[in-house]
Amino acid sequence: MGARDGSDAFGPTAGLRRLAAACGAVRQAVAAQDAPIRIQVTGRSGVGRTTVAQVLERAGFRDVAETSPIDAPDAPDPVLDGDVVVHVLAVAPRDADIAALRRAPRGSTVAILGKADAQGSSWAAAVEASNACAAETGVRTVPMVGTADDVEAGAEAVTAAVADCIRVALARRTRTLLATLAAQAARGPEREMIEDYLRSDEAVQAAARSAAVVTGQASAESAAERRRAALAADRAQIRASVHDGIGAAVPQW
Numbered sequence: 001m002g003a004r005d006g007s008d009a010f011g012p013t014a015g016l017r018r019l020a021a022a023c024g025a026v027r028q029a030v031a032a033q034d035a036p037i038r039i040q041v042t043g044r045s046g047v048g049r050t051t052v053a054q055v056l057e058r059a060g061f062r063d064v065a066e067t068s069p070i071d072a073p074d075a076p077d078p079v080l081d082g083d084v085v086v087h088v089l090a091v092a093p094r095d096a097d098i099a100a101l102r103r104a105p106r107g108s109t110v111a112i113l114g115k116a117d118a119q120g121s122s123w124a125a126a127v128e129a130s131n132a133c134a135a136e137t138g139v140r141t142v143p144m145v146g147t148a149d150d151v152e153a154g155a156e157a158v159t160a161a162v163a164d165c166i167r168v169a170l171a172r173r174t175r176t177l178l179a180t181l182a183a184q185a186a187r188g189p190e191r192e193m194i195e196d197y198l199r200s201d202e203a204v205q206a207a208a209r210s211a212a213v214v215t216g217q218a219s220a221e222s223a224a225e226r227r228r229a230a231l232a233a234d235r236a237q238i239r240a241s242v243h244d245g246i247g248a249a250v251p252q253w
């Protein structure tokens, strides 16, 4: 399989390259757009980070790096500054996982719930646990069962989720680049050249495509947020009625 980095949709295009060649002020911003997408695979020690990184590399993703473990005794947590973060969990997420996932950038982070087989639970239970993790953290979570040599289940969903994260990361980059170009045009001597580019079909289409990806991701996120809030309200109501029921059953004297 060829490299999968989403650059077909959002990589620097001919017009952008021409602009960068002609206009020194924007060269750095265009180079940032061209930089490879860095995928960090993180998680607690022994959860399966190397295994997941190998699965991603075999699927054709480039620039995949395993971080040092999170929540390791006497060691600071790794800096998660990748464009995409893949957070591996071994079935039940610990507090440190939940905290990290709650802080993680939405849309460019995915959690992988691994080792369902080793825990003796069924695939259906792993799917349910993934959904519970997603509901709790707001981060898309997919189950996977595998070893370094072989993935038994879930590899396709994992690669699809990582590809979606890359699309979101690239769309954010495009929006940053277009905003930087507009700011440069407003103050720089090469204003006309930059504005010509920003008015080009290429730039207008890139703006529309990246806005659609980022907005789509944000509205999926707010729908998930609404579901989480409804779930939390349901749970609170159940807790209150159980509490009232118990209260009512206790004789008051």
Ligand SMILES: Nc1nc2c(ncn2[C@@H]2O[C@H](COP(=O)(O)OP(=O)(O)OP(=O)(O)O)[C@@H](O)[C@H]2O)c(=O)[nH]1
Residues within 6 Å of the ligand: 043, 044, 045, 046, 047, 048, 049, 050, 051, 052, 069, 114, 115, 116, 117, 118, 144, 145, 146, 147, 148
């Ligand atoms: N049964 C089972 N074993 C797994 C699975 N994923 C990984 N393993 C095994 O778990 C062990 C640890 O996996 P690694 O991928 O090395 O985990 P890691 O997080 O990179 O571990 P360290 O870098 O040593 O902290 C290896 O023996 C893997 O073969 C899985 O889904 N099921």
Ligand SMILES: [Mg+2]
Residues within 6 Å of the ligand: 049, 050, 051, 066
């Ligand atoms: Mg490892």
